[in-house]
Amino acid sequence: MELPVRTFRVTRADLVRYAGASGDFNPIHWSDRTATKVGLPGVIAHGMFTMALVGRAVAEWAGAPDAIVDYNVRFARPVVVPDDDEGTEIEVTAVVREGTEEGLTRLDVTATCRGEKVLSQARATVRKAR
Numbered sequence: 001m002e003l004p005v006r007t008f009r010v011t012r013a014d015l016v017r018y019a020g021a022s023g024d025f026n027p028i029h030w031s032d033r034t035a036t037k038v039g040l041p042g043v044i045a046h047g048m049f050t051m052a053l054v055g056r057a058v059a060e061w062a063g064a065p066d067a068i069v070d071y072n073v074r075f076a077r078p079v080v081v082p083d084d085d086e087g088t089e090i091e092v093t094a095v096v097r098e099g100t101e102e103g104l105t106r107l108d109v110t111a112t113c114r115g116e117k118v119l120s121q122a123r124a125t126v127r128k129a130r
Contacts, residue, residue, distance in 0.1 A: 003094040003107070006057035010045050010079060011087030018049045032083065044078035050090060050118060051075075054111045057092040061107070062126035069104060069125045076120040079113045088113055094124075103127050 015029050024046055027034035035043050051073055059065040081088050094107040109122035 001096045003061050003096065006060065006092045008053045008056075008090045008092070009087055010049075010053075010081055010090060011085070012043065012081055012083055014087070015043070015045060015049070015081060018046055022046065022048065024048075040078060040080075042080045042082065045081055047075045047078075050079050050111065053090055054092050054109060054119060054122065055124075058094070058107065058109065058124045058126065061094060062124075063128070067126050067128065069127055071124045073109075073111075073119040073122040075118070077113075077116055077118045079118050090118065 012030070019025050019029055028038060028040060028044055029046055030043060032042050035041075054073065055068065055071055058068055058071060062068060079088060079090060091112050092109065094109045097106045097108050099105045104125050104127050107124045107126065109119070109124055110117065111119040111122060
């Protein structure tokens with residue numbers, strides 16, 4: 001069974017707010033000059049910010065944040081965020097793979113940006129929200 005698609009818009013302003021909250025002010029997250037100098041196509045979203053957005057989708061599907069029992073991803077590709085008011089979008093989908101007698105459900109999660117996977121081996125185990 002496929003779960004409803006969840007889409008998150010990411011702008012440079014979001015990256016600034018995340019940097020302030022996380023303390024990660026690495027210039028690859030705000031300076032095109034620095035990002036391209038190190039071989040990136042441009043400013044990229046923080047990997048943990050991307051993971052958190054996907055985690056938010058999982059929590060919504062599960063019904064509550066504390067329903068997430070396990071959540072793992074590998075970063076496959078950076079989320080490039082253009083310097084405009086539109087930013088970019090991360091689209092999150094999931095497929096229910098299996099349920100257990102204990103009431104746990106495993107989800108295989110996919111996160112894409114501009115048609116390319118940004119996370120690989122993304123999986124979550126959730127329990128029914130109380």
